[in-house]
Amino acid sequence: MPVALLERDDELALLAASLDRARTGAGGSVVLLSGEAGVGKTSLVRAFTAHARDGARVLLGACDDLLTPRALGPLRDVARAGAAALGQALRDGDRDAILAGALAELADPARPTVLVVEDVHWADDATLDVLRYLGRRLADLPSVLVLTFREEDVGEALRRVLGALAGPWVQRVALGRLSRAAVAGWAGGTALTSATLYRLTGGNPFYVSEVLATGDGGPEVAVPATVVDAVLARVDRLDDATRDALAQLAVVPGAVELSLARTLLGSLDVLAAAERGGMVEVRADAVAFRHELARHALESTLPASRRMTLHARALAALLARPDVDPARVVHHAVGAGDDAAVVAHGPAAARAAGRVGSFGQEVALYEQVLARSHLLAPAEHATLLVACSTAHQSMDRQTAALAATEAAVRIREELGDPVALGEAVVPLAPVLWSLLRPHDATREAQRAVDLLTPAGDGPALAMALSWLSWLRAEAGRPEEALATADTAVGTAQRLGVGVVEALPRMMRGSQRMLLGDPEGAADLDEARRLAVGAGHHVLIMYTHILAARIQWELGRTDEVLEAVERGLAHTRDRELEVYADQLLAHRHRCQVVRGEWAAAEAGLRGVVGQRDGHVTMATRYTLPWLARLLVRRGADDADAVLAWALDVAVRTDSPFELVPALLAEVESAWLGGDTERARRALDRLDERTAGDVVPGRHAEVRRWRARLEGATTDEAAGREDPYERALELADSGEVDTTLRALAVLDDLGAGPAAARVRRALRDLGVQAVPRGPVSATRANPFGLTERQLDILGRLARGRTNAQIAAELVLSVRTVDHHVSAVLAKLGVASRSEAVAAASAQGLGTDGT
Incomplete structure (x- = not known):
């Protein structure tokens, strides 16, 4: 047995079994192979693929430790190895085609395929999207997908992908050190x-x-004292020419294709001694260090001056080649200290990354160029700042987007061109709105319109008008929003550019729907068709999100859920998970009004996450309903979440958030017996809904006003919400009806309202008031909630936080919070201690 495969029989057998399942038609597999650097992941993969080549197609790709990863780098490796469908999609640069092309490479029924992607901890965003897309579909494909990574280097983006890869076809293998x-x-x-x-x-x-x-x-x-010493000791034994060649290769991450290696080294013969000594491998397509750690060790010892010279050689060699990856050029330009080359090639590299959805890499590349702004003309500097801001917005990094946009505006103010200035001002509106500064956002949107209007129709003017319409809609002024959207649609139609028309038509359709115009839905559908034609997935998703939101405001929960499912199908087909939470927020709202409270709370908490200062669009829409549900359930953190929801809602100054948040405040006060506090909240609601055209919001305010005054109302007639129906029944003053209300509230877990009804029954003279169910938190000695008991059971079954998140459809961050709460209540410091403590008290942890 090769020494590198000592104590790896079980892992090799698992990989072989996965391939056998694919060969026999039993289904595909995903193998997630983790382990620290140097533990033997690559050696195991090579042994497996050497065996697999006898009856399967083997495709190999790797992520590189570049300054910014190559966009879709490992897939480009696979395409060069003969994956024709994928190669064509990569050349076209169409994101949907890339997903379809990658899937096609694994769907050949004639023979199984093994796709290996190594070092995915270095993967770019677009590659991670493709891997998640493939991983979710492997169960039905005759293929094996093997992903290797270092657990200690897993970032948030990869963690989300790993959490999404769950199912019986997914195998997790953690390589340990040798005995x-x-x-x-x-x-x-x-x-x-x-x-x-x-x-x-x-x-x-x-x-x-x-x-x-x-x-x-x-x-x-x-x-030797360190592995660096060991590597250098081996290098020192080689002749000068071989050492120089190794130093040159050390500044080029990953495998170096043979043509580039020959350009840099002159002849591969110079590597013979290093190859015999096992330091490098010369393959049919590339030269590489046997292990990336050895390359790092050697590179780290090179003097800065020599390292820069070697990078300069690599840069010159790359620039002399056709179709070079611009990210590699920038990597070596930065390493060489060649600022002019960074500025010359960085923007193209950033745009290439952005086209395929690698927004993190796009930002990093733009920032390399912007750090050398002294070499940029002012107009170009401003243009790149706006482009960088857009990339930040795509990643929901709104503070960074604001800084970049404001810098661009300052430059264009100095240049004195009002049209160019207006174009720079346009993106300020959505960024400021995202940062909970709606009035500043409206001011800047109007400023952009004023600057651009004198120049006549243009895409920037259509966009500025669209954002102004959005902001007026958010402020609860649908008539004004509709008029502005109408103007924007006219501007866009005169330009004759479909994608420009999509956003204003989307706004016009949504406001027409809200105002009761049946033609609004057709407008929204046409906006989606235009966005699909342009391949603009952001706009496509917002047509689904707005459809769900407007149907919710109109009280049509069936239509809400239909819009949510259509939107989620689009996210699943194209790996657009960033928008899924906004759709799920509406699904979980519907669960609240349908009485599915346990599922609703888990879902709402998952969307909201923890209070860390960052408020996403999904958070701002979800918080009021989470607060309202927690108030109804009497949750321990109800007051804290309600305070957070009110803070966010006040800053949005939008009825979409403020009305449900204030209604939660009314309910909290009423349930707590604080009538004056409830009336103050209702007075604020009256002020905020004055002139509101959405009838449902007025109805809720009237219903709660009547309840506080001890009056009855038929506003809840026909409502599907069992909680609201139970409250109406409880106001009847009749014993049997009130008892029916109590049963409904007990079934829902509406403890605070049920307590009020029990008091009302006693006032009605009922002597034997039903006690109600014993809560899960009182039924165990640690005071764990139902959710925490569930988490504890999953810990006992060996689940990681990422696996629990995937199983419960929560964010990993939320699961982290739950696990910490469980440990705190049990008074222990580790997961294993938690399981032991629960078992010692006879608390079941089998998940049943």
Whole structure:
């Protein structure tokens, strides 16, 4: 057995079994292979693929440790290896075609396919989207997808992808270090003679191999202080020409294609000694260090001046080649200290990343260029700032987007061109709105319109008018919003550009629907058709989101859920998860009014996340309803969430958030017996809904006003909300009817309202008032909630936080919060201690 595969039989067998299932038509598999650097992930993959090639197609790709990852880098590797459908899609640059092309490569019924993507902890955003898209569909494909990564380097984006990959077809394999016995056998000694070697390497296969390579292989081996020392000791044994060649390769991350290697080195013969010594591998298509750690170790010891010279050589070689990846050019330009090259090639690299959805890489590349703004003309500087702002907005980094946009505006103010200034001002409106500054946003939208109108019709004017319409709609002024949208549609239609027309038509349709015009739905459908024709997924998603939102305001929950499902289908088909939460917020609202409170609370909490200062659009729409539900359930954190919801709603100054938040305040006060506080909240509601055209909001205010005055109302007649129906029944003054109301409230888990009804029954003279169910928090000695008991059960079954998040459709951050709360209530410091403490008290953790 090769030494690199010591103690890897089980893992190799699992991979082989996955391939056998694909071969026999039993379905595909995803294998998530994790482990620290040097633990042997690549060696295991190579052993598996060597076996797999006998009867399967093997496609290999890798993510590189570049300054900013290549957009879709591993997929480009696969395409160069002969994946024709994917290669054509990559050349076209169409995101949907890339997803379809990648799927097609794994769907060949004639033979199974093994796709390996290594080092996905370095993957760009677009690559992660493709991997999630494929991973969710592998169960029905004759293929195996193997992803390798270092657990310690997993960032938030990859964590979300790993959390989304769940199901019986997904296997998680964590490679551990070698045992002391394995290290001793490898070193040719005993556990006793190899004790120092094991202690200093910890059983990491790469570290062991490098240390052993510095000695004579005998049992008494001198152990260098670090792996860097071990690598350098091996390099020092080589001749000058080989050392120079290795230094040149060390500044080029990942595998170096043969043509580039020959350009840089002159001849591959110079690597012969390093190849014989196992430091590098010369393959049919590329040259690479046997392990990236060795490359890093060598690169880290190069003097800065020499490193810059070597980067400059790599830069010159790349620029002499056709169709070079611009991200690689920028990487070496930065390494070479060639600011002019960064400025010359950075914008193209950023645009290429943005076209395929690698927005994080797009931002990083723009920032490299903007850091060298002294080489930019003012007009170009402003243009790049606006482009960088747009990329920030795509990632919901609104504070950074604001800084970039304001800088662009300052430059264009100095240049004195009103049209160019207006174009820079346009994106201020959505950014300021996202940052809960609606009045500033409206002012800037109007400013943009004023600057652009004298120049006549143009795309920027249509966009400025559309945002002004959006802001007027958010302020609860649909007539004004509709008039502005009408003007924007006219401007866009005169331009004859479909994608420009999509946003204003979307706004016009939504406001017409809100005002009761049946033609509004057709407008919204046409906006979606225009957005689809342009491939503009952001606008497509907002047509679904707005449709759900308007139907909600009109009280049509069936239509809300239909819009949500249509939108979610679009996100699933195209990996547009960033918009899913906004749709799910509406689904969970519908669950509240339909009495599905447990599912609604779990879902709403998952969308809201934790209070960390960052408020997404989904958060602002969800918070009031989460607060309202927690108030109804008497949750421990109801007051805190309500205060948060009111704070956000007041800052939005929009009835879409403020009305439900104030209604939650009314309910909280009424349930707590504070009539004056409830009346104050109702007075604020009267002020905010004065002139409001949405009848449902007026009806709720009237209903609560009547309830506070002890009057009855038929506003709830025909409502599907069992909670509201129960409250109306409880106001009847009749014992039997009130008892029916109590049963409904108990079934819902509406503890505070049920307590009021029990008091009312006693006032009616009922002697034996039903006690009601014992809550889950009182039924266990730790005071755990139902959700926390569920989390504890999953911990006992060995689930990670990411796996729990995927199973419960929550964010990992929310699960982290729940796990921390469980540990705190149990008074323990670790997951295993939590399970042990619960078991010791007889608290079931089997999830039943």
